[in-house]
Amino acid sequence: MSQFASVNQEACIACGACNSAAPDIFDLDYNGIAGVIYEGDKNRGITAIGEELLEELQEAFESCPTHCIQLATAAFA
Template identity: 35%
Template sequence: MKYRVDQDTCIGCGLCNSTCPAVFNMNDEGKAEAIEGEVPETELDAAAEAKDGCPVGAIEEA
């Protein structure tokens, strides 16, 4: 499974990064972005929690 963050929707709150730092990080513009590759199996639950917890729904399954 892969995730992507809609840069136009992201408000840069950092919730996804704090929930699942192995998959989500903050870029130089202060917006979240997801790792390029497949989410490691050990991080699937945390990544799903981050997606579900995004206050603006900016995280999508890719």
């Protein structure tokens, strides 16, 4: 099943946990706010995350203290 991810950046507290858990999926901007950078997604949640990274994605999801990482089985609109 495909998995898509996006960060609700208004709730991100710039802790960096997602980037530590899944550096190929999440990166932080100059303010420390996280976004999905996987294959140029630009936090739009329209790029299916590669199967080899799904474990890391789950780890990042669970490590986010504000639960602002959103996952879905279809692309975000």
